[in-house]
Amino acid sequence: MSSLIKAADLAAALDSSSPPLVLDVTWQLGGPPGIEAYRVAHIPGAHFVDLAAELSGPHTPGGAGGRHPMPEPAAFGASMRRLGIGPETDVVVYDGGPSVAAARAWWLLRYFGHDRVRVLDGGFAAWTAERHPVTDVVPEPAAPGAFVPRPGGMTRLDADETAALVAAGGVLLDARAAERFRGETEPIDAKAGHIPGAVSAPATEYTHADGRFHEPAELKEYFAARGAVHGARVAAYCGSGATAAHEVLALSLAGVPAALYAGSWSDWITDPERPVATGE
Template sequence: MSPLITAAELAGLSGATVLDVRWRLGGAPGAAGVDDYRAGHVPGAVFCDLETDLAGPPVLETGTPGGRHPLPSAASFQQAMRRLGVSGSRPVVVYDEADSTAAARAWWTLRHFGHPDVRVLDGGLRAWVAAGSPLSTEEPVPEPGDFEARPGGMPVLDAGQAARLAADGVLLDARAAERYRGEVEPIDPVAGHIPDAVSAPTAGNVEPSGRFHRPAFLRERFNTLGVVPGVEVGAYCGSGVTAAHQVLALEVAGVPAALYVGSWSDWVTDPARPVATG
């Protein structure tokens, strides 16, 4: 089954838990996203806060591993998902505004913790509106779910594994090309990339509308970046959000891939780790 769902398919789907994961990088937890949610959302959708529901507390300030959006613990993630009405026996559909950057983090985290049926609304809320579907401002209070979080459903990388994969396989850097090259770094304290990683900005995964390119297009794109049969593949970004989008695009293309959740914000916590530019 495709990890994507169209607006028409969602409109005809019954019994699913729908999570609105709109998010703006750099804002206070939930601040902008929940405001957007309250202004209008898919009827029945519940707001999911990327900063607090889909990530653990940022630990970059302490210099310990994890980065800006580390994995939440299984216990805290299970509690958050149950509060949002998620159950293991019901499908889950996640969406954001358009390009699925934030929704992909929800998809990946739910899959990692063992949910068997999670799909992303292709094109996000814009596609829902473009299809003529209604919006709601009602904020439902869901019945608590029974989701049981069991980590290990999706492969993960730590810093050492990411370095080895960059050398022996293909490690895709999902950030904008100028951040990969080290020309700018608006967030993290060090600019550059993991040596031998390949630049693959996630903007290349989607059409201008925010919908994902067709699987054949994505397969060709990743093939030109060295993703060929028999080669192990992983992805990283600044803090594990857009890299989840890369893993989702790879899955649409039929390619399994591991995620370095800590990503660049974790990599640079150790000054002994090498940094490449250009």
């Protein structure tokens, strides 16, 4: 199963006898709560998922795990069962923009053992651009699913494992904006810069202006230019792990399996002994 689905294909699937379960993961860093946009308009039948509350664990400012810590298996499992997910459930996730929040949901479901999940390419913007129907009607709660979290479906790294990957010649991609990578600005976290040995690969460079991913051949070329090829040890990180999940998704579309440093930069800098690099 492809990890992406086009808006037209989702519309057709929703009209079929076996429609997928659709999850709206609208979220914006520093913006209004996603539930507000969901209440105004969403894909008919979509259930809302809160990134901070359901796709992240409790956050302790300055604590290990980063700004969006991994959720505990029991808590994540309970949220997915509430949404109606079971072993045979086909899931489509989307958000309002370039699919960063949706990719977080995609990665977590796969990490916890559910691979029947796809991301709507281009998100809600692509859906509305093609004039598919929207609604403000909140669907009835889904019948509880039988989802059982089984960690390990995707490769997850901690800070020490990330440092070891770089030391061993692996490729560590930084999905943040290039100016944050260089340490010229840092609007969110307490320190500016990047993990030594990392390579800048901003998420905006492998997606179109409308948020859709480039074609697989283009993605393969883009990542190969940064040393990320099939057979290499590749990992991605960002500020808090969400955009890095988006990069792992892009890498998978290019045919390059990659690990995720889930805590990312906001976790790395909690230990003052960890080195920080700036510049190119």
